Amino acid sequence: MLTIDDFSVDYLGERTTHAVKNVSLTLGRGEVLGLAGESGCGKSTLAYGVTRLLKPPALITSGSATFHSREGYSVDLASLGGADLRAFRWDKISMVFQGAMNSLNPVISVQAQLEDIFTTHRPEMKWKERRQVAGDLLERVGVDRSRLKSFPHELSGGMRQRVMIAMAMALDPQVMIMDEPTTALDVVVQREILDEITRLRSELGFAVIFITHDLPLLLEISDRIAVMKGGEIVELGDAYELYTNPQHPYTKRLLASFPSLTGERGDFIRTGVADARLGVEDAVTAVAHSEGADR
Numbered sequence: 001m002l003t004i005d006d007f008s009v010d011y012l013g014e015r016t017t018h019a020v021k022n023v024s025l026t027l028g029r030g031e032v033l034g035l036a037g038e039s040g041c042g043k044s045t046l047a048y049g050v051t052r053l054l055k056p057p058a059l060i061t062s063g064s065a066t067f068h069s070r071e072g073y074s075v076d077l078a079s080l081g082g083a084d085l086r087a088f089r090w091d092k093i094s095m096v097f098q099g100a101m102n103s104l105n106p107v108i109s110v111q112a113q114l115e116d117i118f119t120t121h122r123p124e125m126k127w128k129e130r131r132q133v134a135g136d137l138l139e140r141v142g143v144d145r146s147r148l149k150s151f152p153h154e155l156s157g158g159m160r161q162r163v164m165i166a167m168a169m170a171l172d173p174q175v176m177i178m179d180e181p182t183t184a185l186d187v188v189v190q191r192e193i194l195d196e197i198t199r200l201r202s203e204l205g206f207a208v209i210f211i212t213h214d215l216p217l218l219l220e221i222s223d224r225i226a227v228m229k230g231g232e233i234v235e236l237g238d239a240y241e242l243y244t245n246p247q248h249p250y251t252k253r254l255l256a257s258f259p260s261l262t263g264e265r266g267d268f269i270r271t272g273v274a275d276a277r278l279g280v281e282d283a284v285t286a287v288a289h290s291e292g293a294d295r
């Protein structure tokens, strides 16, 4: 779906930061590609860069990002500008960014904010259809359609984040980039939303770039994982391979730095790769165990 080739981004200043250095990646159809790495390693800059959302002092110094559509055509994202780029972004590639739930307008109803997408991007849609689709979208992410009438401040953080995911899915994109979409949420809500994303991915077939510093989480949901350090991809491979046979010393360190529920460092994964995609009940049990272990 996406080919990122030799992509580099600098933040210009008295001391220029080379935030992303010669990154090359591909994203397959329907694939979940995890992007892992510690804070400041350049994950968000890469995502913003690929989708051409960066503003000065950021400067793309090399490389390209090409989108390969389901319909068979390819687009170099650098070749798009203005309205074309904005339309392309929501339609073909959509994003859920860190703290996205706080970007909903608090004084405009959920319905109006969802319908606004269709008014802008699908002007031919009749109001009745807009209303119907907005309700369907909410239900798709596990929020009752009666919530259309709510204002964002009346919703929990988890619900707001679900609304953001619904908005990102509104135009049936082929790629979704999710940057720490569940980091601000408690572990049970996080689990519910991850299950939802996994389910929707298999139902709708979009590909995902999932960015987080939480490597155990990535191991559960990703097909492949790229590990980033200091702006570079230091290791890229199948998620299970990376877990069982990490090659780069940094990946090994990252894996070893997460404590497990049983207290064994390095044996950290919360639920086990084999029984990934737990239900909420299991997640609650896991939390209870971890609280027990803490005590």
Ligand SMILES: Nc1ncnc2c1ncn2[C@@H]1O[C@H](COP(=O)(O)OP(=O)(O)OP(=O)(O)O)[C@@H](O)[C@H]1O
Residues within 6 Å of the ligand: 011, 017, 019, 037, 038, 039, 040, 041, 042, 043, 044, 045, 046, 057, 213
């Ligand atoms: N607007 C900016 N101006 C200058 N430097 C920046 C700017 N934004 C980010 N950087 C620098 O670029 C590097 C990469 O930052 P980036 O936010 O992409 O990392 P990240 O891996 O996404 O981190 P986090 O998980 O904390 O968001 C860091 O060294 C950061 O300090």
